Amino acid sequence: MNSGVIKIRGLEVETRIGVPEEERAEFQKLLIDIDMVPGAAFFAMGDDVARTIDYHAVAVEVVSLAATGERRLIETLADEIADHVLERHAAREVKVRIRKFILPQTEWVGVVLSKAAE
Numbered sequence: 001m002n003s004g005v006i007k008i009r010g011l012e013v014e015t016r017i018g019v020p021e022e023e024r025a026e027f028q029k030l031l032i033d034i035d036m037v038p039g040a041a042f043f044a045m046g047d048d049v050a051r052t053i054d055y056h057a058v059a060v061e062v063v064s065l066a067a068t069g070e071r072r073l074i075e076t077l078a079d080e081i082a083d084h085v086l087e088r089h090a091a092r093e094v095k096v097r098i099r100k101f102i103l104p105q106t107e108w109v110g111v112v113l114s115k116a117a118e
Contacts, residue, residue, distance in 0.1 A: 016070035
């Protein structure tokens with residue numbers, strides 16, 4: 001099997017997220033990494049963006065998704081992002097990593113979620 005990975009690294013989003021209501025009251029910055037395995041091998045794409053995953057479109061959509069509504073858990077946002085990429089961008093697999101900068105005395109806290117198309 002010949003497969004490649006398309007990556008987005010350090011996508012900055014603003015979102016309302018956190019367990020306490022006070023934390024969700026203001027937007028906060030998260031950094032998101034996304035690894036996407038397209039349905040076709042790179043050689044089969046014929047240099048045609050329509051046959052691959054448009055990483056620009058994914059980035060714009062994830063920024064918009066994160067800014068919409070509020071969530072308690074970064075796990076929820078990771079799951080929403082993974083489902084979105086799988087459903088809208090013909091990915092076979094997706095891996096989402098979210099970094100949150102909220103806990104004192106840490107560089108960041110985060111989650112990693114991997115999902116495959118059904």
